[in-house]
Amino acid sequence: MTERPEVETVRLGLAPHIEGRRLTRLEVLDERLVARSPLPVDTLVGSEVLALGRRGKWLFAKMRHGPHLVLHLRMSGRLLLDDGGDDPRRAVLEFEGGARVDFVDRRRFGELLSWTDTDLELLDDRLGPEADTIRVAELRKRLAGRRGMLKAALCNQQVVAGIGNMYADEALWRAGLAWDRPAGSLGPDESRRLASAIRHVMGRALDAGGTSTRDGLYVNASGDPGWFAVRLAVYQREDEPCPRCGAPVRRAKTGASSAYFCASCQT
Ligand SMILES: [Zn+2]
Incomplete structure (x- = not known):
């Protein structure tokens, strides 16, 4: 990734x-x-x-x-x-x-x-606005009227630039929002939580030098892995306890990839 x-x-x-x-x-x-x-x-x-x-x-x-x-x-x-x-x-x-x-x-x-x-x-x-500095007003404007699933909208580079499968799952977990909600259904408070969660996850992941997952594909220019994987809450953590509520993390197939989420505290 x-x-x-x-x-x-x-x-x-x-x-x-x-x-x-x-x-x-x-x-x-x-x-x-x-x-x-x-x-x-x-x-x-x-x-x-x-x-x-x-x-x-x-x-x-x-x-x-x-x-x-x-x-x-x-x-x-x-x-x-x-x-x-x-x-x-x-x-x-x-x-x-x-x-x-x-x-x-x-x-x-x-x-x-x-x-x-x-x-x-x-x-x-x-491209949409950069994920690390996304403001709630921009996010609301870009999600408004979208009937597709929230996760797909976050991974759409025209909505927000820089997010893919992994950080979409992490940001949605942090915001407490279900991945399969219609993207246009967020209320003002939910949009605020999501914009803040995206900025937080992007900033922390950059601080850690990115994420090297089990596939081992990502390394930096010196060939070293990034260390954010240890802080991932749900991505590739199926059946592990949700760090917030303890319920097992679930995985849903979404076309060619998967969504990882907590069914009990993401609504
Ligand atoms: Zn949970």
Whole structure:
């Protein structure tokens, strides 16, 4: 799982090594990683990284000239400094001064893209407000009238940017709200609780360097796991006691994934 706290942790780890440096070489060993790029990715080579930014779960290196380097880690992508591994499912980026970043993805859903200014602006317009600073008025406006389930709305990047399955379950538990309620059904007090729960969970998870779950897929740019998993209340804790009321945590199948929740204190 890579959601906002994980992507931001990776960004903080990489930025000092690539900002202000020219991308001198880009070697793509697995073409699937760049298959969705609108421009050939070699258009990125030779330009200097001005700043490494993030919007929702997207990372982008703003370049001084020409298109920008955009990355999405999806389920299992990793950006590793000086990895030195030999997994062929990767692209290798080398920067002036010797920094090397390997983009490795076992499942190959990750994306390395060359985007214009316009592409970046369109992304910014399309995404909802950032999860870590979401205000109750914005959240209410974006949930109003939605008949779909609350959890699906939270995972919709156009509603709030940066949340996925894991932190949606955690925020809903913290707010005491059922995942399958109609998204538009929240009252003012419930909306306030939810906005506050989202900000809290995002902030605490970032402080812990993100969450490495049992699948072991997420690590930061130095290859280290994040430690928020020890504080997860419900996610992947089926049958364990709810930290608030002691009832067993339940799991419901929702399409390709699951919702973890406490049926007794989330209503
Ligand atoms: Zn409970």
